[in-house]
Amino acid sequence: MGAGPAGLTVGCILRAAGIDCLVLETESREFIEQRPRAGVIEEWAVRGLEQRGLARNLLERAQRHTQCEFRFGGQRHRFSYTELTGHHHYVYPQPLLVTDLVREYADVRGGEIHFGVRDVELHDLDTDRPVVSYTDETGQRQLVHGDFVAGCDGARGVSRAAIPAERARTARHDYGIGWLALLAEAPPSSDCVLFGVHPRGFAGHMARSPEVTRYYLECPPGDDPANWPDDRVWSELQHRLAATGAPPLTEGRLIEKRVLDMHNYVVEPMVFGRLYLAGDAAHLTAPIAAKGMNLALHDAFLLGDALVAYLATGESAGLGDYSEACLGRVWEYQEFSRWLSEVYHGASSGDPYLAGTTLARLRRVFQSPSAGLAFAESYLGKDPAG
Ligand code: RFL
Numbered sequence: 001m002g003a004g005p006a007g008l009t010v011g012c013i014l015r016a017a018g019i020d021c022l023v024l025e026t027e028s029r030e031f032i033e034q035r036p037r038a039g040v041i042e043e044w045a046v047r048g049l050e051q052r053g054l055a056r057n058l059l060e061r062a063q064r065h066t067q068c069e070f071r072f073g074g075q076r077h078r079f080s081y082t083e084l085t086g087h088h089h090y091v092y093p094q095p096l097l098v099t100d101l102v103r104e105y106a107d108v109r110g111g112e113i114h115f116g117v118r119d120v121e122l123h124d125l126d127t128d129r130p131v132v133s134y135t136d137e138t139g140q141r142q143l144v145h146g147d148f149v150a151g152c153d154g155a156r157g158v159s160r161a162a163i164p165a166e167r168a169r170t171a172r173h174d175y176g177i178g179w180l181a182l183l184a185e186a187p188p189s190s191d192c193v194l195f196g197v198h199p200r201g202f203a204g205h206m207a208r209s210p211e212v213t214r215y216y217l218e219c220p221p222g223d224d225p226a227n228w229p230d231d232r233v234w235s236e237l238q239h240r241l242a243a244t245g246a247p248p249l250t251e252g253r254l255i256e257k258r259v260l261d262m263h264n265y266v267v268e269p270m271v272f273g274r275l276y277l278a279g280d281a282a283h284l285t286a287p288i289a290a291k292g293m294n295l296a297l298h299d300a301f302l303l304g305d306a307l308v309a310y311l312a313t314g315e316s317a318g319l320g321d322y323s324e325a326c327l328g329r330v331w332e333y334q335e336f337s338r339w340l341s342e343v344y345h346g347a348s349s350g351d352p353y354l355a356g357t358t359l360a361r362l363r364r365v366f367q368s369p370s371a372g373l374a375f376a377e378s379y380l381g382k383d384p385a386g
Contacts, residue, residue, distance in 0.1 A: 001023075001024055001026075001120065001132070001149065001150065001151050001152055001153040001157060001158075001159050001281075002023075002024075002025060002151075002152040002153035002154055002157055002279075002281070003023050003025035003032055003098070003102060003113060003115075004032070004098065004152060004153075004154055004279060004280070004296065005094065005097060005101065005115040005279065005293050005296045005297055005300070005302045006105075006150075006152035006278040006280075006281070006296040006297070006299055007023055007053075007099065007150060007152030007153070007278075007300075008023065008098065008101035008105050008277030008278075009049075009054065009101060009296075009297060009300035009301070009304060010092040010150045010152060010278065010300045010303050010304045010307070011023050011105045011111050011113075012052065012053075012054055012101060012104050012105045012109060012111070012172065012304075013052055013300070013301070013304025013307075014111075014304060014307060014308065015105060015109035015110065015111045015307065016052065016053065016109060017311075017312055019307070019308065019311050019312075020112075020146055021111055022112045022113070022114070022146075023105065023111060023112070023113040023114070024113075024114055024117045024120060024132065024134055025113065025114070025115050025116075025117065026116070026117055026118065027115065027116070028115050028116055029102060029115050030272040032095075032098050032102065033095055033098055033099040033102065033127055035094070035095055036093065036094070036095060036183055036208075036256055037094040037095075037293070038054070038092055038093075038287075038290065038292065038293040039091050039092065039093050039094065039206060039207075039208050039214060039290075039317045039347075040065075040090075040154065040193075040206070040290040040294075041058075041062070041089070041090045041091070041092055041097075041293065041294060041297075042089065042090075042294045042380060042381035043087050043088060043089065043090065043380065043381075043383070044255055044381060044382070044383040044384060045239065045294050045297045046058060046062075046090050047296065047380070048297060048298075048301045048384075049208050049297070049303060052301070052304075053104075054100065054104060057100045058090065058092050058096075058097065058100065060095070061092065061094035062090040062091060063090070063091045063092075063207065064088050064089070064090060064091075065088060065089040065090070065091055065193065066080060066081065066082035066083075066088045066089075066192075066194060067079060067080040067081060067082065067083075067192045068081070068192050068193040068194070068195065069190065069192055069193070069194050069195070070194075070197060070362060070366075070380075071194060071195070071196045071197070071198075071241055071242075071243040071246070071372075072196070072197040072198070072359065073359075074242070074243055074346065075243055075244055076243045076244070076245060076246055077366055078192075079213075079365065079366070079372070079375075079376075081375075081376035081379060084369075084372060084373050085320060085373070085376050085377065085380060087380050087381065087383070088380075091206070091207060091208070093208050093209065093212075094293060096291075096374065098139065104308050108148070113133075114136060114137075114349060115137070116136075116137045117134040117135065117136060117137070118135040119133075119134060119135045120132065120133070120134040120153075120157075120158055121133045121158070122149060122151075122158065122159060122162040122275065125149065125162060125272055125273040125274055125275045126272070126274070127273070127274070128147070128272035129145055129146075129147070130145075130146060130148070130149050130273070130275065131143060131144065131145050131146075132144045132146070132148075132149060132322045135310070140380040142306070145385075146285040147274065147311065148275075148276065148307060149274060149275045149276070150276055150278060150303060150307075151275055151276065151277040151278065151281045151282075151319060152277075152278045152279050152281055152296075152300070153278065153281050154280045154281055155280045155281070155284050157281050159275060159277060159281050160267055160277060160281050160282070162272070162275060163267070163272040163275065163277075164272070167272050168267050168268060168269060168272065169267070169268050170265055170266070170268075171265065171266045171268070172263065172264070172265045173264045173265075173334075173338070174261075174262075175262035175263060175264075175286065175288075175341055175345075175372060176221060176262075177216075177221060177261075177262045177341070177345055178218070178219045178220055178221040178222065178259050178260065178261050178262065179202075179217065179218060179219065179259070179260045179262060179286075179287070180216065180218075180219045180223065180225065180228055180233070180257065180258070180259055180260075181214070181216055181257075181258050181259075181260050181287075182214065182215040182216065182217070182219040182233060182254055182256060182257055183208070183212060183213075183214055183215075183254070183256035184212065184214075184215060184251070184252045184253070184254055184255070185211065185214050185253040185254075185255055186211075186212075186213050186249075186250050186251055186252025186253075186263050187211060187213065187250055187252075188205070188207035188208055188210075188213045188250075189205060189213070189247070189248075189249040189250050190205060190207075190246075191384060193205065193206050193207075194206075194241055195344065196240040196241040197343065197344060197346075197359070197362065198239075198240040198347060198348065199347050199348055199355070200236070200239065200240055200348060201217065201218030201219070201236075201240060201345075201348040202216070202217075202218040202240070202344040202345055202348065203215070203217050203218070203236070203237055203241050204214065204216035205237075205241060205249070210261065212255075213252075215233075215237055215294040216287075217233065217236055217237065217240070218344070218345060218348060219259060220249045221259075221261045221262070221302060222259070222261060223233035223366045224259070225257045225258055225259055228255075228257060229265055230254050233254060234249070234251050235256070237249055246287070249358050257281050260286065260287065262286035262288065262341070263284070263286060263335055264283075264285050264286055264337065265283065265284050266282070266283045266327070266330055266331070266334060267282045268323070268327060269323035269324075269327075270282040270283075270299075270322065270326055270327065271322060272325045276303055276307075276319075276322060277299075278296065278299035278300055278303050278326075279295065279296030279299055279300065280292060282298060282299065282326070282330075283295060283330045283334075285330075285333055285334060285337050286337060286341075288337045288340055288341050288344065289333065289336055289337040289340050289378075289379075291333040291336070291381070294333075294381055295326075295329065295330055295333060298329055298384070299326045302318065302322055302325055302326060303322060305318060306318025306319045306321075306322050307319070309382050319339060329382070332378075332382065333381070336379075338355040339378075340357050342354075342361070343358050343361055343362050345358075346358025346359065346361075346384050347359060
């Protein structure tokens, strides 16, 4: 269920082992290949894709990032995480990754995929022959009988709700903060990611390609993008990201402008009978720390490999451990997102005590080698092998 990074990766792993698989997706192929979202991919996740034959284009085209820059108190503070750890980040826009994965799944590995499906329902999940029903593009109702259902249908899908309330717990956290997410047809204004921690609110700058840059502006939750005409966006970005010695941002046409309300959830366990949740269907992390797609890939590697082991040899340990193995990383990333949210938003909280303590926390990252290393490890994400 779902042709996002999680569902397509599981599908590719199953097809590589010759296992029959059907991917159902509510949107069209053109839509999913263009939907702008993530960009930052952790090094271990790229290695995981590479090991499964899914990173050829990514390794050719992705940019490697080795440092980020915080701007606060009118000054620039460079943080070279690769110098501290030997590891780096990749930047590869999510639509390019989804395009690569859908091509590999459907066109190369011969996987079946149906786009534009509606009214998807799950049945008999607690039996060993679960059923999925849906309305296809021609309006016909269809029934699919299978061995397993991978619920990879994202934050707005139906699979999470198919777990009876008494069989799973959903932990939620609402930051009470909004981010105006922007895509600008403008070249990046810095060779690295910028985080502006400013009394007027957080601002972020992230390269997506030589022509396109993602920006974020903290705003009230539920704010209307219509309150943010282009002039106001650019003047606020210039102001919040200003620092001594930093050239002004290169402006351009804004091609995406939407308000994201920052909230997280985690479903535990991520399994009910023969339904296995993966990615945003199971856990949402607001894009504060750029972790959501990385978690989706981590789940997909574990689930794909566990399903292959079970269906090919009857080995069930991977499926048995699946939820716990995913949730360890999920909670670690949730904690880091929360920590980072305080750093980003303390200065603009209106509470001078919070502003003082969170700026002290940020300065410690630059002044204490051990605090710097701890930050770099969380920022880069833990390598499952190391
Ligand atoms: P997706 O990508 O949402 O895919 C789910 C798919 O399921 C389809 N669907 C259904 N299909 C069948 N039946 C149904 N009933 C269905 N209902 C929905 C949907 O159309 C969709 O195609 O989930 P997945 O695979 O779990 O992947 C998760 C990631 O997409 C998400 O976590 C990231 O985009 C989060 N994120 C980031 N993550 C990072 O790791 N690094 C980043 O730099 C980063 N930046 C971001 C982000 C998310 C953002 N937004 C829009 C919230 C930046 C932004 C602005």
